[in-house]
Every structure is written in structure tokens, then in C-alpha cells.
Amino acid sequence: MSETEARGESRSATVQRQGLELVRGLGPWAAMAMVVGHIIGTGIFLVPRDMAEATQSVGLVFLVWIFGGLLSLAGALTIAELGAAMPEAGGAYVFLKRGLGPVWGFLFGWMNNLVGKPASISTIAAGLMIFLSFFFGALRETIFTVTIPLPWAETPxxxxxxxxxxAAAVAIVFITWINYLGVRLAGRVQVVLTVLKVSAILAVVVLGFLLAEPEFATDAPLLPPLADLGLLTGFLTATVAALWAYDGWIDVTLAGSEVQNPQRNIPRAVVGGTVIVGGIYLLANAVYFYVLPLETVASTPNVASEAVRRFAGPAAAAWITLAMVISATGTLNSSILTGARVPYAMARDGLFFRATVRIHPNYRTPAGALLFQGTVACVMVLTGEFSDLFSLFIFAQWIFYALTVASVFGLRRREPALPRPYRAWGFPVVPALFIVSATALTVNLFLQRPVRSSIGLALILSGLIFYRRWSRTAASRA
Incomplete structure (x- = not known):
């Protein structure tokens, strides 16, 4: 038995002696809502502007949405195999640990637990407050300002x-509390919020086509000349924005140990949810460009709000802002639920802070991990530094996406007898195409932001120091 297996069994045995395990409280609808409701956040309302500005072409915007959707679907098709075969808490942490080796799983978890998820949660909560400030202007008021002179900078x-x-910290605490009270409750909340947000987007689509005047349609050419040298650059820039809007298709696997009938429901949620979101995104963009000319889309920060204002009047814009509040809240809920399962899984293996392995005796939720994650996220949102930290890990996130998909190759070689209720469609071509595309994207991001990417990579690799320490400690206790 390896040291990793020994420490895993030792810590798991401790949990079992306590008689505590996470419960499978997420049914098929909740699992689907975790995917659809997590992916559809604020991106569909905001990124069309960036994409239109980058491509200067209606046709290219749609091609980017299709390309980003197909790339995400390629990843989802592979992740579905891993999630169905290993429906455990931790998701990608478990897949990487078993497919490529424990150190890769640890580095993913290190990034996820200390920066990735807390910064993502902080970003979502901060965005939620921006939308709420439309109704509560006091949120924009300054409480105090601190100016600190820096010897190495010209400006303080x-x-x-x-x-x-x-207010954002309160939102994080409140949603964390809902998740603390039970995964079934959090799942029901996610279903309701997802139904509301999807209904709101579809209402905009239907009403836009019914009420919009023909003169709002754009006369711009569908596609630019193929000889345009800036075509590739604009396409790649827009693709990054699209992939951000599609992000979240992997997250339900992080809570795999709490999905009912996971061999069936995880593949359906991951693959089906990604396809559903892709269809919704194409419909939403169709109405945007039906109502607004290309130039307006490229210069309007909130495209959805402007489109609604055009065909339904200024008063109706408040409704789309309310839809954004609901959408951001749903994404916040799913992010908090799934994110906490990674530190719990790592602590169970002896590779993270011991307090995060604690399960609530009544609610059967990872109470310690939820408390840890919520605390870090609140610190980030209160200090306002999460945006800088999060940008360091954008490219690293896609490195781990590529590695996680690559783990399917390692697992088929290492564990050929592993039961696989669902096998990745198009294997090995589809996973290979995803890996190549994700690698190309990370290289492009590194070239665009070499300093930030280098710092982010260094911070992730610093986890090796803690991996060595925790590994030795866990091995001595095994």
C-alpha cells in the first residue's frame, strides 16, 4: 500500500468511526441546476460587448459562441466519464490524484482552496452588489478611504x-449558511434560482422578437473579409470571453458524493447542462443583435439591459437587473456548495487543514470546509484584492482543465477494470482536441500576461512545500 492510500484510509477511517458521511441529497433536477445555474451567471449579460468589440462582426460573435460551446462540450463529454466512474467529493482533485498522481491532485486543490474558489466567490458576490446598487444606491457610498505611499511606485x-x-460579505455568509443547513436545501434553492434565471432570459428572447421594431436590426456585414489580419486576434480575444461565460461545467463533479444515482445523473447534468446553456446563449445573442446594431452592442456595458430598454421602455430595464441579481445569486450558491467539497476531500486524505474534514452531525454537510472557504472569501471581498489574485489564476485554471481531461488517459491505463457506466464519446479524439485547445489557450494567456501568469504559476508551485509537509505528517499517522 502506498503512503497516499495509507493516509487516505487512515483519515477516512476516522470519519467513518464518527459515523458521519455526506449524504446523496442532490437529485437529477438539482444536479442539472448545479450545471446550468452555475454556468449562467453574469457572462451572458455582459460579455457580448467584449466579443462584438473584439470581432466587429455579428457572424464571428456567433461562431465564437459555437466554438466555445463545442470546446466546453468536449471537456464535458470527458469529465462525464470521470464523474460517473468516481462520484466522490473533490471531483477533479480525485480524478487527477488517481489518473496522473497525487501531487497533481494536490496542486489543483491548493489553487482551488486558497485562491481559485474564494476569489471566484468574492467576484460573484461583488458583482451581485453592483446589480443590487441599481435598487439600493447607498451600496455605492464610500465608508472610508486609506492612502498608503509605496516606495517603489510613483503613485500611492x-x-x-x-x-x-x-454587504457582499453578508451575502457570502448567508449563502454559506444555507449550504451549512443541508445539501438538499441548497439543491432546492439552486433549482428555484435556475428556473427563474432561465425563464427571465427566455422571456427577453420571446418579447424581443415580438416587440422590437425592424429598424433596430443591424446592417453590418455578417462576416469580415477573410484576409483581415486582425481576424485571428479578435477571434481569440472573444473566445476567452466566451469560455469565461461557459465556465462551470465541471463543478457538479466536485460534489459527486452527494449526487443521487451519480452514474446516470452526473453525465446527464454535465453534458446535457452544457448543451442547454449553449442553446440559451445563442438565443440570447440572436435577440441582442435583432434589437441592437453591432455598434451599440460593442459599446454598451450591459447589453441585455439596453436591449430590454429598447423594446420595452426604461422602466422594464429594472426587471432585467433583477434577473441579474437572481442569476448571480444562483451562481454564488452553486459555487459555495461545490467549492467546499475539495478542501474536505483533501483533509480526509491528510493533505489539508484538519479542521476542514469535519462533518456536521445533524446536517451532514462539510461544516469545517464551508467555514474555511467562507472565511477566506469574506477576507478577500472585504480587502478588495480578490480581483488581482483571481487574474493570476485564470491561465492556471485552464492548465488544470487540460490536466483533468488528460487524466482520462491515465485512468484507462492505470485502472482498466474500473467500472465506467458512461464512456467518453469520441475517445480519444475528443479529449485530445480539448487538451490541445486548452493548452493553446493557456499559452496565449501566458503571452498576453507573462508577469501575472508567472506569479500565479509560482504561487501554485509553492504548494509543493506544503504537500511535502502534509504528506510526511499523514504518513506518520497512518
Missing amino acids: YRFEFTWAQP
């Missing part, structure tokens, strides 16, 4: 603390 560092920051 200015920190502005607004009411939005403590």
Missing part, C-alpha cells in the same frame, strides 16, 4: 471601502 496605493463590501 488608494484603498476605498464602500458599503458594497460588507
